[in-house]
Amino acid sequence: MAIKHPYKAIVIGGSAGSFQTVLHILESLPKNFSIPILLTLHRLKHVRSGLAESVSLTSHKPIVEPYDKQAIEPNTVYIAPSNYHLMVDDDYTCSLSTEQPVEFSRPSIDVLFASAAQVYKQQLIAILLSGANKDGAQGMKIVKQCGGTVIIQDPSEAEVSIMPKSVIDIVRPDIIMETEDIITFLKNMVK
Amino acid sequence: MHIGLPIYTYQEITELLHAYIPDISYYSKSFVERRFQYVCAKLYIPSIHAFQEKIQEDITFLDIFMHHFTVPVTEMFRDVSVWKTLYSKVLPQYRNSSNFSIWLPNCSSGEELYSLSIMLQKLSMQNNTTVYASHRSIAGIEAIKKGIYSERNEQLNANNFSKLQLGTNLDNYYTKSFNSLYMNASLLKNVTFMYSTSILQQIPAHVDVVLFRNSLLYFTVHMHEIILANVTKHIKQQGLLILGLQDNNSITVLHDSYKIENKEERIYRKK
Known part of the structure; x- marks a missing residue:
């Protein structure tokens, strides 16, 4: 089936209250949804394993905590490893960093979104979900500046609305949707 | 950590720094761009030209720059x-x-x-x-x-x-x-x-x-x-x-x- 959409990558960020939403999105995507997904979820700093395993229980796709400079492949979900920032480099590889936390967070959603925005430009979709701090808002602003598509979970649906609301404070999202509509939007891309 | 579009390109930064830090090209492009801007902000250097002037008038500044350019570990017994x-x-x-x-x-x-x-x-x-x-x-x-x-x-x-x-x-x-x-x-x-x-x-x-x-x-x-x-x-x-x-x-x-x-x-x- 020919893919008509212009997108080359999706980045998703979330914190408190986002985990079940992420699982639901990933399990709902069809097998032919091959666009790579990069995921930064705020997580317990010193719990090294478990997140990728939990996500992989419900997803059809390989879930990877990437090594530094690992190539970004289609049909794969990349999760920021515990205590590392995850970024995208110009050569479409994952780049990791132990630089200072941003918005008290490492991994930081801002860091992932800002780097992916500069590489994928208008071919990027960024989705920000529930969360209890402002990490991700600056990243969304840069996604918008670079021509990417900015989607936030409807704050009225989000378990904790601070994170999606903080985007609205500094940039106009392209789409504000509830989870089921985000899933439909993504599914329609590969129909 | 600098979050934002780079103000200076990798080429501009490395052209400036190459004379002082010959191995600057060993570092990855994205790291050089964001770290240079982070250090400039930390040391209150407003522009690449100000950086150039500073480094020319005070050679010890280069050492201070490298001190901040190096990424700190942030915690003991990490992992x-x-x-x-x-x-x-x-x-x-x-x-x-x-x-x-x-x-x-x-x-x-x-x-x-x-x-x-x-x-x-x-x-x-x-x-x-x-x-x-x-x-x-x-x-x-x-x-x-x-x-x-x-x-x-x-x-x-x-x-x-x-x-x-x-x-x-x-x-x-x-x-x-x-x-x-x-x-x-x-x-x-x-x-x-x-x-x-x-x-x-x-x-x-x-x-x-x-x-x-x-x-x-x-x-x-x-x-x-x-x-x-x-x-x-x-x-x-x-x-x-x-x-x-x-x-x-x-x-x-x-x-x-x-x-x-x-x-x-x-x-x-x-x-």
């Missing part, structure tokens, strides 16, 4: 399980060695060095061990020697340390005054600091163990091969290399010159 393995399995192998040597090619802000030194002291191995600690900045070395750390990370460091279950508290290794922690000077008695102008220079002769965690992250893939080949030349046969948990896992030298000692903790034994 507790690695330190547990070091304490219970790696270091005891060398307890009876008369001249055991460990090299930290990038001792950064010193937390890894102090973590290691605490373990060596606890294992009564300071007298038979030499620790070589390389650093790109004299200011960085002096800061580590002073051993003053903010109390901001005290709880985090103490939590990491308590998970090691060594039967002692971390605060036995420092004194606290005015929101700062002063590491015990005795921890560094067997440490030799080495100022190097490049990651490829000032390498000690054959060492038993190299602790090189999360430092390759900031270099190009091409340099990963070169740096690791160079490090490997200076590790004794059967010596150990310890990388960061998520460091590049596809480096040819790693697979050609080492066998895996501990996959989870990224410990490799030289063939």
Whole structure:
């Protein structure tokens, strides 16, 4: 089936209250949804394993905590490893960093979104979900500046609305949707 | 950390810095762009031209720049399980060695060095061990020697340390005054600091163990091969290399010159 959409990558960020939403999105995507997904979820700093395993229980796709400079492949979900920032480099590889936390967070959603925005430009979709701090808002602003598509979970649906609301404070999202509509939007891309 | 579109291009930055930091091209493009801007903001340098003027009028500024350009570690005993393995399995192998040597090619802000030194002291191995600690900045070395750390990370460091279950508290290794922690000077008695102008220079002769965690992250893939080949030349046969948990896992030298000692903790034994 020919893919008509212009997108080359999706980045998703979330914190408190986002985990079940992420699982639901990933399990709902069809097998032919091959666009790579990069995921930064705020997580317990010193719990090294478990997140990728939990996500992989419900997803059809390989879930990877990437090594530094690992190539970004289609049909794969990349999760920021515990205590590392995850970024995208110009050569479409994952780049990791132990630089200072941003918005008290490492991994930081801002860091992932800002780097992916500069590489994928208008071919990027960024989705920000529930969360209890402002990490991700600056990243969304840069996604918008670079021509990417900015989607936030409807704050009225989000378990904790601070994170999606903080985007609205500094940039106009392209789409504000509830989870089921985000899933439909993504599914329609590969129909 | 700088979040935003780069104000200056990689080319502009490297053209400026190349005369002063010949190995600037060893670092990855994205790292150079964001780190240069981070350091400029930290040192109140408003523009690339101001940076140029500053570096021309005060040559010591270059050292200060490198001090901040180097990424700090931010916590002691980061990745507790690695330190547990070091304490219970790696270091005891060398307890009876008369001249055991460990090299930290990038001792950064010193937390890894102090973590290691605490373990060596606890294992009564300071007298038979030499620790070589390389650093790109004299200011960085002096800061580590002073051993003053903010109390901001005290709880985090103490939590990491308590998970090691060594039967002692971390605060036995420092004194606290005015929101700062002063590491015990005795921890560094067997440490030799080495100022190097490049990651490829000032390498000690054959060492038993190299602790090189999360430092390759900031270099190009091409340099990963070169740096690791160079490090490997200076590790004794059967010596150990310890990388960061998520460091590049596809480096040819790693697979050609080492066998895996501990996959989870990224410990490799030289063939």
